[in-house]
Amino acid sequence: MHHRIRPIRSAAVALSTVALGAGVLAAPPASAEPTPALRAAKAAATTDSTPSTIAAEWVAGELSNGLMPGKAGPDFGLTIDTGLALSTVVSQGGTVTxxxxxxxxxxxxxxxxxxKESYAGPLAKAATFARTAKKNPTSYGGRNLITELEARTDDAVKDGVPNPIAGRISDKSEFGDFANVVGQSYAVRALSLANxxxxxxxxxxxxxxxxxxxYFRxxxxxxxxxxQSCTEGxxxxxxxxxxxxxxVINLVESGDKSAAVQGALAKAGTWLAGRQRNSGAIRSAGPGASINTNSTALGGYALxxxxxxxxxxxxALWVRKNQPVDKYKCRxxxxxxxxxxxxxxxxxTAATTTGIPADARDEWRRATAQAILGLQFAPASKxxxxxxxxxxQARAGDRVQFRVFGLAPSExxxxxxxxxxxxxxxxxxxAMIVRKLTLPTGNQRRVALVKTSDxxxxxxxRVRN
Incomplete structure (x- = not known):
């Protein structure tokens, strides 16, 4: 990729779409198109497309014939997460296709x-992706995902009386019911957009x-x-x-403007902002809770x-700090x-000397797919x-001070x-960054460079011995 100087480095970086294997791009690619909600959210902010674009390029390169590899064959859930994230990056329409x-x-x-087997959360997520990929979820791979999702959604009236679990999704499976609030949120989005x-x-x-x-449980x-309600404590x-x-993300994207939804969104936004640390990071919950880029990127995108x-x-700044760009002499x-x-x-720190270990690659893929969303709000350089x-001019061996201007925050x-x-x-x-570099020997003019990912x-x- 060639480098270029831009007046303000906030424009989209044109990067080539990674080849995904012969025969995969059977249809002409549709350009990725951020949703109206994302466009509106970014309208008043000057953002830097570079971190989300290079994250998208990397994760697209991890696909194998259009699917994300898992431990035993393709990981379809992670593939859809990746596709939904890539749909927010303008240059990735071909990969989404x-x-x-x-x-x-x-x-x-x-x-x-x-x-015999019908999984509510996956049906909802697949229907959401189908629509994002400009496909019809009522006729997707020979399946009507909306009708099947409706069959997994409890009716308002059951046996002639009001149903206490009306609207709740559930799995039909000999392995048990694993439906949860995340799947429910995708179901709301998919069913709402399908009217x-x-x-x-x-x-x-x-x-x-x-x-x-x-918060939501x-x-x-x-x-x-x-x-059936969340009860604090x-x-x-x-x-x-x-x-x-x-x-929050799925309610916003559902387009539901009802007072109940708008009130719920306001409360959730206040809670998420209160959960955020001064560093910008958000801590996860449950067993092994930690500060991490997944929770931070999802929370930041929702906010x-x-x-x-x-x-x-x-x-976005905190997530970007965890996107190493060690190029050129800093390889x-x-x-x-x-x-x-x-x-x-x-x-x-661990991967700087060894690279990403094979058994850790899955974690990096998951982190990067979610990070693409949070990085949408990375601020641009001024x-x-x-x-x-x-x-x-200076003498060989002198440590000379250089000033760098125009780096985006956390870049x-x-x-x-x-x-x-x-x-x-x-x-x-x-603001500008000031650092010193030691000059080499040799009586000649020396070039000092600052290089970013793009x-x-x-x-x-002039240097003199």
Missing amino acids: AINNSLEPRIGEYVGDGT SAEAGAARDFLLKQQCASG LNFDKANVPS VAGSEADPDATALA GLLKNRDAALKA TALTKDTGAVAYRRDRV DKLRIVSVRR SACMQVKGDFRRVKGKKSG DEARTSL
Whole structure:
């Protein structure tokens, strides 16, 4: 990829779509098109497309014939997560089409055979992706995903009386029922966009899963429990930031403008913003809870869609810090995976010398797919990229101060001169960065460079022995 200097580095970076295997792109690719909700959320912010674009390029390259590999064959759920994330990146329309072309013929492997096995959450998520890929979810791989999802959604009236679990989704499976609030949120989105008669009941049941503080829990009560509502302080109603973020995202994308939904979104947004740390990070919940890029990116994206731009920006900055860009003289074992986002910072440290271990690659794929969303709100630089030397000439071996302007907040760059280099990151404020480089021997003019993942700038000074 060639480098170019742009006046303000906030424009989309044109990157080539990664080849996904011969024969996968059977149909002409549709350009990826951010949803109206995302466009509206970003309208008043100056964002840098670079981090989401290079993350998208990396994760697209991880696909194998349009599907994300798993431990035992394709991971269809992660494939759909990837496709939904890539649909927000303008340059990735071809990849979204490739994913669809590989997924659609095999959709039964993900949603069940439709008779003995029928999985509600996967049906809802698949229907959501089908629409995002500009396909019809009522005729997808020979299946009507909406009708099948309606069959997995409890009716408002059962046996002639009001049904206490009206709108609740459930699996039909000999393996048990694994439906939860995340699947319910996708069901609301899919049924609403299909104008299903069951959309209202599904929405009302989802809203019952929101506790008084504003968060959504992850799991439903057992089907025979009378209330079915989130009750703060009771076992089973613990706060879950990921479930809350996905509920927000899917409710916003459902287009439901009802007062009940708008009120729920406001409460969830307040809770998510309160959960966010000063660093911008959001801690997950449940066993093994940790500060990580998945929870932070999902939460930041949800807050961005709710037009809390300050919180979305803070989250994006924290996620971007976990996207190593070690190029040029700053090369490491991670350079070949430029664009990938680590789940946690310690993963970056470990992989800098060894690269991403084969058994850890799945975690990086999951982290990066979600990170693409949160990185949509990464702030742009306020200036063009440039490097300035404070001296016009110096002696060999001198440590000379250089000033770098135009790095976006949290953006990684490499400052270099023959024989020396420094890794730098853009300041949160976007202000200039000052670093020293040691000049090499030789009586000649030397070039000092600053290079980012997609740009470079240079200056020169005379060196004398």
